[in-house]
Amino acid sequence: MKRQLNSKVRKIKSLIMTLLSIACALVVVIPLFIILFYTLKQGVSSINWSFFTQMPKPAGETGGGMANALMGTGILIGLGSLIGIPVGLFSGIYLSEENSSLFSKSVRFLTEVLNGIPSIVVGVVAYIIMVIPMHRFSALAGGFALGILMIPLITRTTEEMLRLVPGTYREAALALGAPKWKATLYVVLPAAFKGIFTGILLSIARAAGETAPLLFTALGNRFWSTQLDQPIASLTVFIYDYSKAPFEDWNRQAWAAALVLIMLVTLINVTFRIITRKRFS
Amino acid sequence: MNVKNKDRENFSSAVNPGPFRGKTALLSLPGFSGAKLLRKNPGDLVFESLTRFFAFLLLLLVIVMGYQMLMQSWPSIHKFGWKFITSKTWDPVQENFGALPFIFGTLFSSLLALIISAVLSIGTAVFLSEFAPQWLEKIVSVMVELLAAIPSIVYGLFGIFVLAPWLRESVEPWLADHFGYLPIFEGAPYGFGMLAAVMILTIMILPIITSISRDIMRSVPDAQREAAYALGATKWEVVRIVLSGAKSGILGAALLGLGRAVGETMAVTMVIGNTPQMSFSLFDPAYTMASVLANEFSEATTQLYTSALIEIALILFVMTFLLNAAARLVVWSVTKKYSKV
Numbered sequence: 001m002k003r004q005l006n007s008k009v010r011k012i013k014s015l016i017m018t019l020l021s022i023a024c025a026l027v028v029v030i031p032l033f034i035i036l037f038y039t040l041k042q043g044v045s046s047i048n049w050s051f052f053t054q055m056p057k058p059a060g061e062t063g064g065g066m067a068n069a070l071m072g073t074g075i076l077i078g079l080g081s082l083i084g085i086p087v088g089l090f091s092g093i094y095l096s097e098e099n100s101s102l103f104s105k106s107v108r109f110l111t112e113v114l115n116g117i118p119s120i121v122v123g124v125v126a127y128i129i130m131v132i133p134m135h136r137f138s139a140l141a142g143g144f145a146l147g148i149l150m151i152p153l154i155t156r157t158t159e160e161m162l163r164l165v166p167g168t169y170r171e172a173a174l175a176l177g178a179p180k181w182k183a184t185l186y187v188v189l190p191a192a193f194k195g196i197f198t199g200i201l202l203s204i205a206r207a208a209g210e211t212a213p214l215l216f217t218a219l220g221n222r223f224w225s226t227q228l229d230q231p232i233a234s235l236t237v238f239i240y241d242y243s244k245a246p247f248e249d250w251n252r253q254a255w256a257a258a259l260v261l262i263m264l265v266t267l268i269n270v271t272f273r274i275i276t277r278k279r280f281s
Numbered sequence: 282m283n284v285k286n287k288d289r290e291n292f293s294s295a296v297n298p299g300p301f302r303g304k305t306a307l308l309s310l311p312g313f314s315g316a317k318l319l320r321k322n323p324g325d326l327v328f329e330s331l332t333r334f335f336a337f338l339l340l341l342l343v344i345v346m347g348y349q350m351l352m353q354s355w356p357s358i359h360k361f362g363w364k365f366i367t368s369k370t371w372d373p374v375q376e377n378f379g380a381l382p383f384i385f386g387t388l389f390s391s392l393l394a395l396i397i398s399a400v401l402s403i404g405t406a407v408f409l410s411e412f413a414p415q416w417l418e419k420i421v422s423v424m425v426e427l428l429a430a431i432p433s434i435v436y437g438l439f440g441i442f443v444l445a446p447w448l449r450e451s452v453e454p455w456l457a458d459h460f461g462y463l464p465i466f467e468g469a470p471y472g473f474g475m476l477a478a479v480m481i482l483t484i485m486i487l488p489i490i491t492s493i494s495r496d497i498m499r500s501v502p503d504a505q506r507e508a509a510y511a512l513g514a515t516k517w518e519v520v521r522i523v524l525s526g527a528k529s530g531i532l533g534a535a536l537l538g539l540g541r542a543v544g545e546t547m548a549v550t551m552v553i554g555n556t557p558q559m560s561f562s563l564f565d566p567a568y569t570m571a572s573v574l575a576n577e578f579s580e581a582t583t584q585l586y587t588s589a590l591i592e593i594a595l596i597l598f599v600m601t602f603l604l605n606a607a608a609r610l611v612v613w614s615v616t617k618k619y620s621k622v
Binding site for chain 1: 322324325327328329331332333334335336337338339340342343345346349350353400401402403404405407408409411412413421423424425426427428430431432433434435436437438439441442443484487491515516517518520537540541543544545546547551571574575578579590591594597598601602604605606608609
């Protein structure tokens with residue numbers, strides 16, 4: 001009798017805990033829907049063609065767009081890629097080939113640690129290394145900061161994707177007499193190309209959404225500028241400035257820019273999921 | 282015997298082709314260090330040193346980061362010493378800098394967010410790894426990843442226009458009415474303040490803790506679950522066994538989450554109210570290390586001011602470095618433990 005009761009209590013306890021864990025999962029996903037809902041609601045009603053094609057209007061005037069910020073974000077990402085992609089890609093290849101030496105272990109470790117360094121700290125470093133010697137804020141400094149931020153993610157995905165390629169691929173190439181580097185470059189790397197490519201896209205999406213490291217490197221610019229040694233506009237810094245401004249039209253444009261960002265990020269992430277899921281599983 | 286030897290010779294020529302076949306014994310004598318280089322394809326050498334160079338660059342980068350910040354913050358370190366982290370005064374005009382309010386704000390907001398987030402994340406991870414059917418697990422996992430991918434600035438925008446007004450008009454007055462006697466709910470409900478920052482941070486670190494805890498729990502071998510079921514355990518009792526196996530890994534995940542929260546800048550800056558004061562009330566505005574950098578760095582006029590701000594960045598760097606290093610070591614040791622089984 002007592003035993004039966006005991007097992008009933010245990011079963012009820014189990015049920016309650018199951019329900020609690022479901023509740024936790026619900027609480028975790030709800031904010032996503034709320035944020036997406038508001039961004040869509042505010043963003044869709046604010047976005048229009050002139051947002052993409054026109055320049056910012058002076059304070060107080062309505063209308064205008066963020067053409068220069070779109071261009072600026074593009075330039076900054078391009079500059080960041082110039083640093084982030086080679087360093088990330090090659091060090092990822094190195095880590096996947098050289099597995100267990102002390103050096104590669106410490107590089108792998110530092111990659112993870114670098115991934116957790118706050119982006120604002122990277123911004124400060126870019127300020128010290130680029131802005132102080134150049135005596136001015138510049139697109140180059142912003143691109144440098146974004147590049148550093150892109151490295152760890154690219155390194156990690158490259159290493160992971162290369163490891164997913166079955167060892168038989170490499171062995172087949174080596175058996176045919178290819179040297180190691182050819183086997184890596186022409187056989188293993190192409191097999192992992194899709195995964196690595198989307199990993200790079202993922203890091204670009206992350207860089208596109210960064211604000212903190214740009215505040216005192218690229219600074220921002222209300223005018224059209226493509227000069228690399230001058231301050232340059234970016235979508236995220238515009239969102240920051242416009243969200244604090246007391247003009248409703250600017251707030252509206254901040255939401256529109258947020259929508260553009262979210263769509264970019266979501267698209268890239270979903271692509272990444274779809275492409276990497278099918279690899280060699 | 283003869284045949285065996287011949288086989289061996291054939292094999293050695295297969296793994297070691299080229300003109301040095303059969304002479305490996307000679308070439309690998311100590312002192313003949315050129316042997317390895319000679320046997321290696323020149324392309325291999327170039328490629329290997331190229332990739333090694335970039336890996337080295339990564340290593341160098343972290344060192345340079347720390348070194349540069351240390352050098353630049355030296356005037357401030359030299360002038361204020363330990364007082365920098367114990368003094369409450371932050372006065373750019375008098376050039377008297379103490380970072381305690383910022384350190385307090387960062388730690389208070391991050392730790393609170395971590396506590397809430399850890400509970401929710403572990404619950405979700407249990408759901409994902411133990412309870413959910415596969416299709417649902419996949420959908421929820423994608424959602425969690427999307428939550429991680431939303432840029433910080435969008436969280437901030439959401440905080441300014443949706444969360445803070447909601448807190449000001451509904452949540453905080455209600456809390457003040459019902460729990461106003463608690464010291465954490467004291468003061469006027471501004472909306473912008475510690476509560477908003479904690480809520481945003483909680484949401485932002487949920488994904489990382491959830492996904493790592495989930496992976497760790499999955500790496501616990503099924504044999505342990507089966508053994509527990511075979512002894513008649515209920516589902517929850519099995520989960521408890523899995524959790525106890527994944528304990529230290531989940532701790533690592535929490536440390537990673539804490540590191541994220543400590544360094545989070547934009548979203549917090551936009552909702553925390555940016556007032557350098559130390560108060561335990563969730564309604565009061567506060568300031569964090571990251572947000573003072575975001576707000577004041579480009580406006581710092583004197584060298585000492587900039588130097589003091591860089592010292593804050595250095596403290597942030599050291600804090601997140603240690604948190605992440607500890608977290609990684611813990612997570613790796615756990616996954617290694619189970620991958621060997």
